[in-house]
Amino acid sequence: MSAHAHDGPRKGMILHGGTKLSDYFIFNTDHKVIGIQYFITSVFFFMIGGALAMLIRAELLTPNSDLGNYLGDGYEYNSLFTMHGSVMIFLWVIPILAAFANYLLPIQVGADDMAFPKLNATSYWTYFLGSVVMMAAFFVGRPAEQPLLWNIAVALVAIGTIMMLFGTFRVVGWMQMVGISLLSMGVFILWGPTAAAGNITILLTVLTVLMFVIGGRFGTERTSAYVLGCSLLILALCNLLGGASLGIPGAAAGGWTAYPPLSASQTANAPDGQTLWIIAVYILGMASQLGAINMIVTVARMRAPGLTMGRLPLFVWTVLAQSILVIGGTPVLGGTGLALLFERLYGMTFFTPADGGSALTYQHLFWFYSHPAVYIMVLPAMGLISEIFPILSKKPVFGYKAIAGSSMGITFFGFLVWGHHMFTSGMSPWLLMSFMLGSMAIGVPTGIKIFNWIATLWGGKITINSPMLFALGFLAMFVIGGVSGIMLAAVPFDLHVHDTYFVVAHFHYVLFGGTVFGVYGATYFWFPKVTGRMYNEPLGIIHWVLNFVGFNLAFLPMHWLGMMGMARRIGVYPEEFQYVNQLSSFGAFLLGIAAVPWLINLVWSAYRGKEAVGNPWGGLSLEWQTSSPPPIENFPEVPTVTHGPYDYGKGIKPPIVEELPAFQPIPAPAAD
Amino acid sequence: MSSHAIPLKEATIRNRQGLWLFFLTEVFLFGSFFVLRFSLWGDTRPELEQTAGLIATFVLLVSSLAMNRAEVAIAHGDKTKFRNNILVTFVLGAIFLGMILVYEWGALLGLHGEVLGIPVGHILPGDGVYGSVLYLMTGAHALHVLGGLVFIAITLFKGMRGDLTVKDHFFAEACALYWHFVDLVWVFFYPALYLIGHVVDIH
Numbered sequence: 001m002s003a004h005a006h007d008g009p010r011k012g013m014i015l016h017g018g019t020k021l022s023d024y025f026i027f028n029t030d031h032k033v034i035g036i037q038y039f040i041t042s043v044f045f046f047m048i049g050g051a052l053a054m055l056i057r058a059e060l061l062t063p064n065s066d067l068g069n070y071l072g073d074g075y076e077y078n079s080l081f082t083m084h085g086s087v088m089i090f091l092w093v094i095p096i097l098a099a100f101a102n103y104l105l106p107i108q109v110g111a112d113d114m115a116f117p118k119l120n121a122t123s124y125w126t127y128f129l130g131s132v133v134m135m136a137a138f139f140v141g142r143p144a145e146q147p148l149l150w151n152i153a154v155a156l157v158a159i160g161t162i163m164m165l166f167g168t169f170r171v172v173g174w175m176q177m178v179g180i181s182l183l184s185m186g187v188f189i190l191w192g193p194t195a196a197a198g199n200i201t202i203l204l205t206v207l208t209v210l211m212f213v214i215g216g217r218f219g220t221e222r223t224s225a226y227v228l229g230c231s232l233l234i235l236a237l238c239n240l241l242g243g244a245s246l247g248i249p250g251a252a253a254g255g256w257t258a259y260p261p262l263s264a265s266q267t268a269n270a271p272d273g274q275t276l277w278i279i280a281v282y283i284l285g286m287a288s289q290l291g292a293i294n295m296i297v298t299v300a301r302m303r304a305p306g307l308t309m310g311r312l313p314l315f316v317w318t319v320l321a322q323s324i325l326v327i328g329g330t331p332v333l334g335g336t337g338l339a340l341l342f343e344r345l346y347g348m349t350f351f352t353p354a355d356g357g358s359a360l361t362y363q364h365l366f367w368f369y370s371h372p373a374v375y376i377m378v379l380p381a382m383g384l385i386s387e388i389f390p391i392l393s394k395k396p397v398f399g400y401k402a403i404a405g406s407s408m409g410i411t412f413f414g415f416l417v418w419g420h421h422m423f424t425s426g427m428s429p430w431l432l433m434s435f436m437l438g439s440m441a442i443g444v445p446t447g448i449k450i451f452n453w454i455a456t457l458w459g460g461k462i463t464i465n466s467p468m469l470f471a472l473g474f475l476a477m478f479v480i481g482g483v484s485g486i487m488l489a490a491v492p493f494d495l496h497v498h499d500t501y502f503v504v505a506h507f508h509y510v511l512f513g514g515t516v517f518g519v520y521g522a523t524y525f526w527f528p529k530v531t532g533r534m535y536n537e538p539l540g541i542i543h544w545v546l547n548f549v550g551f552n553l554a555f556l557p558m559h560w561l562g563m564m565g566m567a568r569r570i571g572v573y574p575e576e577f578q579y580v581n582q583l584s585s586f587g588a589f590l591l592g593i594a595a596v597p598w599l600i601n602l603v604w605s606a607y608r609g610k611e612a613v614g615n616p617w618g619g620l621s622l623e624w625q626t627s628s629p630p631p632i633e634n635f636p637e638v639p640t641v642t643h644g645p646y647d648y649g650k651g652i653k654p655p656i657v658e659e660l661p662a663f664q665p666i667p668a669p670a671a672d
Numbered sequence: 673m674s675s676h677a678i679p680l681k682e683a684t685i686r687n688r689q690g691l692w693l694f695f696l697t698e699v700f701l702f703g704s705f706f707v708l709r710f711s712l713w714g715d716t717r718p719e720l721e722q723t724a725g726l727i728a729t730f731v732l733l734v735s736s737l738a739m740n741r742a743e744v745a746i747a748h749g750d751k752t753k754f755r756n757n758i759l760v761t762f763v764l765g766a767i768f769l770g771m772i773l774v775y776e777w778g779a780l781l782g783l784h785g786e787v788l789g790i791p792v793g794h795i796l797p798g799d800g801v802y803g804s805v806l807y808l809m810t811g812a813h814a815l816h817v818l819g820g821l822v823f824i825a826i827t828l829f830k831g832m833r834g835d836l837t838v839k840d841h842f843f844a845e846a847c848a849l850y851w852h853f854v855d856l857v858w859v860f861f862y863p864a865l866y867l868i869g870h871v872v873d874i875h
């Protein structure tokens with residue numbers, strides 16, 4: 001970043017800061033705008049992932065196949081749960097946490113932005129690109145043999161390329177946009193189940209990245225808006241064309257883990273969908289890595305004067321821990337994905353045992369990333385509720401050092417326990433043993449957090465409102481998920497329930513009961529800060545009740561199903577499981593409905609809610625010491641920190657609780 | 673207003689930290705290739721052209737030395753020395769890349785027989801795990817070298833245009849660090865590909 005970084009709302013030609021709605025739709029370097037971009041995009045994908053979950057549960061209402069099984073190989077159901085898992089993990093949970101980290105972290109450390117604002121915007125748009133590629137898989141399939149369509153496609157590619165290039169170099173935005181759209185239309189019609197498909201995607205990716213670079217360098221800021229428009233158009237057009245010309249939609253169906261040899265096979269399931277899936281995961285991983293680098297440097301270099309590491313809000317600690325996990329884990333997934341991609345596209349051999357490869361190596365590499373990834377998915381959510389508890393019970397957090405330190409402990413141990421996903425894959429007994437003990441040991445730092453949260457609440461003046469209810473929900477549900485996790489860490493038990501619904505129950509208690517509950521709570525908690533308006537409390541409580549009941553109804557019975565022996569990833573099951581499955585499905589539908597009051601609340605309150613003050617909860621950390629929403633540079637002047645974020649009961653008056661109009665900086669608090 | 677103009681020193685520190693974190697991600701990326709190498713090849717390796725490997729490695733190491741001299745030169749404002757040394761780096765890097773392409777990727781590029789008296793590569797990516805790992809590792813590394821060459825070219829251009837000053841030459845520092853990093857990766861790749869394990873017939 002150059003030394004003359006912030007000259008007003010714009011930096012050169014790139015937009016910085018959101019003052020009107022359209023500012024949120026383009027390449028914008030303001031971390032608050034980027035946070036909101038992440039938020040909206042990932043909530044959109046949450047809805048898609050949720051819709052897929054509803055379809056899964058609808059299919060499981062009866063023991064036989066209801067949703068269709070055209071090829072007789074169960075492909076439809078396989079792709080349902082694969083895409084459900086992938087969308088939820090890569091397009092919802094990880095990015096929604098990035099949304100909170102982007103919005104809150106710079107404010108919480110008292111900085112005016114992230115360390116590398118352009119890189120930050122690039123992370124978001126990389127994520128966006130990855131999500132488009134992942135979604136595109138739904139619309140590619142086996143192209144019908146239609147010569148007319150073929151000719152049209154070739155013509156589209158040719159015209160599209162010329163227009164795009166011309167538009168880019170002469171900075172004629174509409175031409176660039178139309179060009180890219182025509183090009184992609186053509187490409188997607190031409191799509192066949194061949195290696196060429198992969199090459200074209202890589203090419204498209206490179207082109208789009210080039211567009212960004214060129215757009216940012218020479219174009220007007222509107223160029224990026226066109227790129228966004230194009231990506232959306234690609235999706236829409238693929239949808240249309242997919243419906244018109246292609247047979248069966250071909251999303252990946254190898255599970256979210258994409259184990260070879262199935263995922264390396266050129267013929268099984270949907271070959272192009274699987275290829276696209278790998279490319280999408282690679283791109284999404286890049287986005288995470290860029291984000292992690294940014295977070296670490298921001299915390300290391302941009303803390304306000306007086307904000308020592310020991311005074312950092314706990315959320316910052318968890319983001320720091322998460323970023324370390326991303327830096328160590330995600331590149332390994334990237335390297336493994338590349339190998340798998342080359343195996344698919346260029347006839348190379350890494351993981352297919354029949355050709356001399358090693359499927360087990362894939363599992364080791366995959367879980368070396370994906371076990372840390374479960375902490376990538378839960379640590380920041382723990383950070384979010386670590387903010388909610390002390391502030392809403394007006395007590396200093398119990399064991400600040402223990403909570404902060406346990407995040408680092410989890411990070412360290414997180415890299416050493418991946419083998420617990422592979423107990424049935426075959427490994428030497430002494431390895432089984434050490435992975436088992438390691439996995440159980442990781443329960444210790446997690447337990448430390450739980451007990452410290454409870455001790456924080458103990459005897460506090462607890463405000464029971466929507467954020468607090470969800471944080472309490474997190475606590476309760478996460479304990480259940482944690483306990484079933486310890487059970488699964490025991491080899492003898494895991495050998496029985498591996499790949500059954502017990503595992504599905506376990507990780508939903510952690511991911512939904514933990515992370516999603518925490519995120520729900522956080523959306524209420526920081527809603528006044530972000531929007532300058534208050535959410536609707538009764539609606540929030542309705543949301544919580546529906547959610548809590550629906551969640552437990554949907555997932556608690558799955559423990560039984562698993563113990564009874566029902567395998568996961570099956571759409572057709574023995575009749576004796578039907579009753580429990582129906583119970584679970586009804587819970588799931590309730591859970592689906594539960595999202596409605598949340599969405600209504602977010603949208604309605606953002607426009608019609610009561611005006612909020614700068615510090616509605618009486619928080620002591622920095623984000624509560626500026627207006628709601630904060631000004632573009634976050635603080636009118638560099639804040640000085642004189643106390644910890646949760647130093648309640650030490651005579652420090654929570655700053656500013658009076659009403660203040662939006663965008664008015666609030667004077668810094670008087671220190672004691 | 674708050675820290676609006678970031679002092680040069682601070683900006684450099686941030687950039688440097690970001691760069692090192694980027695290297696860390698790269699370490700893990702290349703690490704995953706190492707895992708593949710050792711799990712799929714174990715204590716065997718395919719037959720590679722030893723002379724070519726040794727020369728290429730030597731060339732790359734010398735290029736790092738030249739790179740270092742170039743960086744020191746620009747830090748002292750010595751443009752001529754900077755230009756000469758960075759040109760040497762570029763040429764040596766290009767020679768390395770060319771040697772990898774000819775003596776390892778030769779079969780893929782359709783070459784036969786010998787080039788400059790050294791037999792060209794005979795392994796194809798489709799040759800089982802040996803071809804696959806070889807092409808994955810050399811390919812990933814070669815891409816980084818290629819990126820480095822572009823980086824060097826831009827640094828040369830900037831340096832000659834006068835954008836890199838004694839006070840502010842982080843760009844050259846980043847370029848040098850990146851180049852050293854890519855070399856370091858090769859220092860690990862070379863034994864993994866050329867030296868460790870006994871030769872087996874891959875066909």
Ligand code: HEM
Binds near residue numbers: 085508567570571592
């Ligand atoms: C709306 C509520 C949800 C319902 C009803 C639901 C339901 C299910 C069911 C029934 C399965 C098992 C499918 C099978 O194995 O045959 C499943 C798998 C999965 N779910 Fe969910 N889920 C929900 C939300 C979530 C969330 C929020 C996440 C992540 C944050 C998530 C992540 C996953 C993953 C990773 C899998 C494994 C996919 C695979 O086997 O490859 N789910 N879900």
Ligand SMILES: [Cu+2]
Binds near residue numbers: 370374417418420
């Ligand atoms: Cu795990």
